[in-house]
Amino acid sequence: MIPGGPPDPSAAAAQQALDDYEVLADKGRRSRSRLGEHGQRAKTIASNGTVTIANTSFLVSKKRAGQQVTACWNTTAIWFVDTDGEVITSYPWPDPATRYVSHHDPSTRSNRGRPRKRPQVSPMS
Numbered sequence: 490m491i492p493g494g495p496p497d498p499s500a501a502a503a504q505q506a507l508d509d510y511e512v513l514a515d516k517g518r519r520s521r522s523r524l525g526e527h528g529q530r531a532k533t534i535a536s537n538g539t540v541t542i543a544n545t546s547f548l549v550s551k552k553r554a555g556q557q558v559t560a561c562w563n564t565t566a567i568w569f570v571d572t573d574g575e576v577i578t579s580y581p582w583p584d585p586a587t588r589y590v591s592h593h594d595p596s597t598r599s600n601r602g603r604p605r606k607r608p609q610v611s612p613m614s
């Protein structure tokens with residue numbers, strides 16, 4: 490950079506990227522803080538079985554897709570209650586950057602669809 494010259498464009502771009510990242514990182518915190526320390530909200534379970542609260546999708550129950558639930562929360566956890574008062578599932582609040590929460594361990598998910606091909610040596614070789 491030349492003293493008194495125009496600012497280095499790469500430094501300005503890097504600073505803008507850092508500012509954008511900080512805004513995105515704070516977005517989850519702000520939206521959760523708008524919920525308050527405790528509360529509840531009526532929601533409908535989506536077709537994939539999730540309910541979204543504070544920019545985070547929580548897996549509730551795919552079998553109950555389309556049903557009404559009440560999302561209840563406090564400072565440490567969130568739980569989902571059906572219209573009969575039965576608690577369907579509950580989760581501790583995840584990190585604000587987390588966008589999807591479920592009880593399924595990603596390493597144990599079944600392989601959906603067509604299995605991978607296993608290369609075989611040709612019998613003609």
